[in-house]
Amino acid sequence: xxxxxxxxxxxxxxxxxxxxxxxxxxxxxxxxxxxxxxxxxxxxxxxxxxxxxxxxxxxxxxxxxxxxxxxxxxxxxxxxxxxxxxxxxxxxxxxxxxxxxxxxxxxxxxxxxxxxxxxxxxxxxxxxxxxxxxxxxxxxxxxxxxxxxxxxxxxxxxxxxxxxxxxxxxxxxxxxxxxxxxxxxxxxxxxxxxxxxxxxxxxxxxxxxxxxxxxxxxxxxxxxxxxxxxxxxxxxxxxxxxxxxxxxxxxxxxxxxxxxxxxxxxxxxxxxxxxxxxxxxxxxxxxxxxxxxxxxxxxxxxxxxxxxxxxxxxxxxxxxxxxxxxxxxxxxxxxxxxxxxxxxxxxxxxxxxxxxxxxxxxxxxxxxxxxxxxxxxxxxxxxxxxxxxxxxxxxxxxxxxxxxxxxxxxxxxxxxxxxxxxxxxxxxxxx
Amino acid sequence: xxxxxxxxxxxxxxxxxxxxxxxxxxxxxxxxxxxxxxxxxxxxxxxxxxxxxxxxxxxxxxxxxxxxxxxxxxxxxxxxxxxxxxxxxxxxxxxxxxxxxxxxxxxxxxxxxx
Amino acid sequence: xxxxxxxxxxxxxxxxxxxxxxxxxxxxxxxxxxxxxxxxxxxxxxxxxxxxxxxxxxxxxxxxxxxxxxxxxxxxxxxxxxxxxxxxxxxxxxxxxxxxxxxxxxxxxxxxxxxxxxxxxxxxxxxxxxxxxxxxxxxxxxxxxxxxxxxxxxxxxxxxxxxxxxxxxxxxxxxxxxxxxxxxxxxxxxxxxxxxxxxxxxxxxxxxxxxxxxxxxxxxxxxxxxxxxxxxxxxxxxxxxxxxxxxxxxxxxxxxxxxxxxxxxxxxxxxxxxxxxxxxxxxxxxxxxxxxxxxx
Numbered sequence: 001x002x003x004x005x006x007x008x009x010x011x012x013x014x015x016x017x018x019x020x021x022x023x024x025x026x027x028x029x030x031x032x033x034x035x036x037x038x039x040x041x042x043x044x045x046x047x048x049x050x051x052x053x054x055x056x057x058x059x060x061x062x063x064x065x066x067x068x069x070x071x072x073x074x075x076x077x078x079x080x081x082x083x084x085x086x087x088x089x090x091x092x093x094x095x096x097x098x099x100x101x102x103x104x105x106x107x108x109x110x111x112x113x114x115x116x117x118x119x120x121x122x123x124x125x126x127x128x129x130x131x132x133x134x135x136x137x138x139x140x141x142x143x144x145x146x147x148x149x150x151x152x153x154x155x156x157x158x159x160x161x162x163x164x165x166x167x168x169x170x171x172x173x174x175x176x177x178x179x180x181x182x183x184x185x186x187x188x189x190x191x192x193x194x195x196x197x198x199x200x201x202x203x204x205x206x207x208x209x210x211x212x213x214x215x216x217x218x219x220x221x222x223x224x225x226x227x228x229x230x231x232x233x234x235x236x237x238x239x240x241x242x243x244x245x246x247x248x249x250x251x252x253x254x255x256x257x258x259x260x261x262x263x264x265x266x267x268x269x270x271x272x273x274x275x276x277x278x279x280x281x282x283x284x285x286x287x288x289x290x291x292x293x294x295x296x297x298x299x300x301x302x303x304x305x306x307x308x309x310x311x312x313x314x315x316x317x318x319x320x321x322x323x324x325x326x327x328x329x330x331x332x333x334x335x336x337x338x339x340x341x342x343x344x345x346x347x348x349x350x351x352x353x354x355x356x357x358x359x360x361x362x363x364x365x366x367x368x369x370x371x372x373x374x375x376x377x378x379x380x381x382x383x384x385x386x387x388x389x390x391x392x393x394x395x396x397x398x399x400x401x402x403x404x405x406x407x408x409x410x411x412x413x414x415x416x417x418x419x420x421x422x423x424x425x426x427x428x429x430x431x
Numbered sequence: 432x433x434x435x436x437x438x439x440x441x442x443x444x445x446x447x448x449x450x451x452x453x454x455x456x457x458x459x460x461x462x463x464x465x466x467x468x469x470x471x472x473x474x475x476x477x478x479x480x481x482x483x484x485x486x487x488x489x490x491x492x493x494x495x496x497x498x499x500x501x502x503x504x505x506x507x508x509x510x511x512x513x514x515x516x517x518x519x520x521x522x523x524x525x526x527x528x529x530x531x532x533x534x535x536x537x538x539x540x541x542x543x544x545x
Numbered sequence: 546x547x548x549x550x551x552x553x554x555x556x557x558x559x560x561x562x563x564x565x566x567x568x569x570x571x572x573x574x575x576x577x578x579x580x581x582x583x584x585x586x587x588x589x590x591x592x593x594x595x596x597x598x599x600x601x602x603x604x605x606x607x608x609x610x611x612x613x614x615x616x617x618x619x620x621x622x623x624x625x626x627x628x629x630x631x632x633x634x635x636x637x638x639x640x641x642x643x644x645x646x647x648x649x650x651x652x653x654x655x656x657x658x659x660x661x662x663x664x665x666x667x668x669x670x671x672x673x674x675x676x677x678x679x680x681x682x683x684x685x686x687x688x689x690x691x692x693x694x695x696x697x698x699x700x701x702x703x704x705x706x707x708x709x710x711x712x713x714x715x716x717x718x719x720x721x722x723x724x725x726x727x728x729x730x731x732x733x734x735x736x737x738x739x740x741x742x743x744x745x746x747x748x749x750x751x752x753x754x755x756x757x758x759x760x761x762x763x764x765x766x767x768x769x770x771x772x773x774x775x776x777x778x779x780x781x782x783x784x785x786x787x788x789x790x791x792x793x794x795x796x797x798x799x800x801x802x803x804x805x806x807x808x809x810x811x812x813x814x815x816x817x818x819x820x821x822x823x824x825x826x827x828x829x830x831x832x833x834x835x836x837x838x839x840x841x
Contacts, residue, residue, distance in 0.1 A: 441662040457569050515607050
C-alpha cells in the first residue's frame with residue numbers, strides 16, 4: 001500500500017498514512033471483535049446452560065449488552081491494593097493487550113491483506129503471542145496478593161510449556177507448504193476444500209487437533225484456564241483488578257482467541273478460500289499489484305470467509321469452555337508433555353516423510369504457489385538467459401500492456417506490471 | 432547532523448551496543464543478587480548481538496559488499512541460543528544456592544575462603 | 546522529509562538504552578526483570594530495522610518469551626519478601642559509574658572513529674535519466690547491485706543500469722540489431738517485469754508523457770525505490786544451518802562453509818544443558834540429623 005501511495009506523495013508521508021490506516025483497521029478488528037465475542041460468549045454460555053443469555057439491551061437478542069458492560073466498567077472505581085507495585089500493576093494490562101495487538105500485524109485477512117507481509121509470518125505470530133504471558137505474570141506479581149501470584153506462576157509454567165507443542169504443530173503445515181509466509185500458505189490451499197492442509201495427509205489432520213488444543217491452552221481458555229481458576233484462586237491473576245484495566249485483560253484474551261483461531265484457519269483450514277471455489281476465476285486473473293475490481297471483490301469475499309471460519313473456531317472454544325470441566329494443574333502439564341508433545345513430534349516426522357515421498361497430499365495435485373516461494377539458490381546463481389527465454393521476456397511486456405492500458409485509460413498514470421505474477425516465469429515454483 | 436533525515440549507519444548501532452554492554456558490565460559488577468548478575472550477562476550478550484546484526488546488514492554501510500551477510504545473523508542466532516542455555520544453567524545454580532543458603536546474595540557465597 | 550527508518554531507530558535505541566540503564570539503576574529485582582524485558586524487546590525492534598527479521602523474531606521468541614520468563618520465574622522462586630531489594634553501597638556505585646563511563650566513552654569513540662561505519666546506505670535512485678544511444682547491438686543488462694555477490698553483471702540480458710554516485714544514474718539501452726527502438730511505455734513495462742530490476746525499483750513514465758513514441762535521447766523514466774521483502778533470507782539462514790551457503794554460491798567454496806557443525810554442537814549442547822539443569826534443580830534428598838532422608 002505504501003508503494004502505491006508513494007507514487008502520489010512523498011515517501012515518508014505515504015508510509016505514515018499506510019501505517020495509520022493499518023493500525024486503525026486492526027484496532028477496530030480487536031475492539032469490535034471483543035464487543036462481539038463477549039456478547040457471543042454470554043449467548044453461547046446461556047444456551048448451553050439452558051438459559052437465554054442477555055436479551056434486553058439494544059432490542060433484539062441483547063446485542064448491545066457488551067456496550068452496556070463497557071459503560072459500567074468505565075464508571076467503576078479504579079482500585080489498587082495497598083501492597084501492590086504501582087508501576088507494574090498499572091502497566092500489566094497494557095502489556096498483555098499490546099502483545100496481542102502486535103501479533104495481528106502479520107495475520108493476513110485475505111490474500112496479501114496483512115499489515116506486514118512478512119515471509120516469517122507464522123514464526124513472528126508465535127513470538128509475539130508468547131509475549132502476552134508477561135502481562136499476566138507481572139499482574140500476578142505486582143498485585144501483592146497470593147491468589148494473583150499463584151495465578152501468574154501457573155500461567156508462566158503453562159504458557160512456556162505449551163509454546164513447545166504449539167510451535168511444533170505450526171511447523172507441520174509450514175513443512176507441507178515449504179514457506180513460513182502466511183499469505184503464501186493461504187494461497188496454496190485454494191480450490192476445493194480438499195486442498196485445505198487439514199486434509200492434506202493424515203498427519204496434518206491429527207496436527208490440527210493438537211494445534212487447536214495447544215492454542216486453547218496458550219490463550220488461557222478453559223479447560224486450561226488455570227491462571228484464573230475461580231474455584232481455587234478467586235479470579236487468579238486479575239483478582240485485584242477492576243474497571244478499565246480489567247477490561248483490557250479481557251480485550252487481550254478475546255483478541256488472542258481470534259488471533260490463534262485465525263492462525264489455525266490460515267494454516268489448516270484453507271485460509272480465505274471457501275470450501276467451493278466460486279470466486280477463484282476472478283480472484284486470480286488479477287494477481288498484479290494494479291487495482292482491479294474482480295480481485296477486490298474476491299478479496300473482500302475472502303475476508304468474509306476468513307472471519308467466518310475464525311469465528312466458528314472461536315465458537316468452538318466457547319463451546320468447549322462451557323461444557324468441559326477445568327483440568328488440574330498437574331493434568332495440564334501432563335497433557336502438554338505426555339500427550340501433545342509425543343503426538344506432535346510423531347506427526348512432524350510423519351508429515352516430513354510424507355511430503356518427501358507424496359508431495360501432493362491425499363487428494364490434490366501438488367500445490368503451486370504463486371511465485372511466492374522462491375528457490376533461494378536459484379536466486380543467487382541465476383543462469384544466463386537463453387535465447388528462448390529472452391524471447392518470452394520480450395513478449396511479456398507487450399502482452400501485459402493492453403491490460404494496463406485498460407486499467408489506466410489515460411496512459412499518463414502508472415503502468416506497473418510488477419508483482420508476484422510478473423516474476424513468476426523467472427522463479428521456479430517448488431512443489 | 433540532522434537525526435530525523437540522516438540515515439543511520441553501523442556506528443549508531445554500535446553506540447547502542449556499547450551502552451548495552453557497559454550497562455551489563457556495571458550491572459554484573461555492582462549487583463549482589465545472583466539473578467541481577469544474570470541479567471547483566473544477558474545485557475552484555477545483547478550488546479554483542481546488536482553489533483553482529485549491524486555488521487551483517489547490507490543497508491547500514493556505504494559499501495554493502497563489506498557487510499557480513501548471513502554470517503553475522505547466524506552468529507547472533509547462536510548467541511541467543513547459547514544465552515538461553517546459559518540462563519537455564521545459571522538459574523539452576525542460583526536455585527541450588529538458594530536451597531542451601533536460603534539467600535541469593537552472592538556475597539554470602541564465601542565458603543571457599545575457608 | 547522524515548526518514549522513518551532513522552526515527553524508528555532512534556525510538557528503539559532510546560528505549561533500549563534507557564531501560565538498560567534502568568536495569569542497572571534499579572534495586573528491585575522484579576522491576577529489573579521488567580526493564581530488561583522492555584530493553585530486549587526494543588533490541589528485537591532494532592534487529593527488524595537492521596534487516597534481520599528472523600533474528601528479531603528469534604530474539605522475541607527465545608530471549609524475551611523464553612529466557613526472561615525463566616528468569617522471572619527464578620525471581621519469583623527465590624524472592625523472600627514481597628519485593629526483594631539488595632542495596633548496592635555508595636562506593637561501589639561510584640566505582641562502577643567511573644569504570645563504566647570510561648569504558649563507554651572508549652567504545653563510543655571507537656564506534657564513531659571509522660568513517661566506513663558512519664556512511665549512508667544505498668544511493669537514492671529517484672529520477673534517473675534515460676539515454677538511448679547506439680542503434681545496433683544487443684540489449685544488455687548490467688546491474689551493479691549491492692545485493693549480489695561481487696556485483697558482477699548479468700550477461701546477455703537486457704538493460705544496463707548504472708548506478709555511480711559521481712556520474713549520476715543512467716539507464717543505457719542498446720536495442721537489438723534490426724529491431725525498432727521500443728517505446729517508452731514498453732521499456733517501463735519491461736523494467737517492471739524483470740525481477741532483477743523490479744525487485745529494487747519501480748519504473749513509471751513521468752506525468753504527462755504518452756509513452757507511445759520510441760525512446761529518444763533525454764527521455765525520462767521515473768524510478769521509485771521498491772522496498773523488497775528482505776526477510777526472505779530466513780530461508781538462507783535455514784540453508785546455512787544445514788551446511789549450504791546460497792549467498793556465497795554453494796557449499797564449501799572459498800572457505801565459505803555452512804554452519805552445520807556448529808549447529809549440531811549447539812543442539813547437543815542444549816540437550817546436555819537441559820539434562821544438567823534438570824539435575825541441578827531437582828529436589829534433593831538430604832539426610833537429616835536423626836538419620837532419616839527428607840526432601841529439601
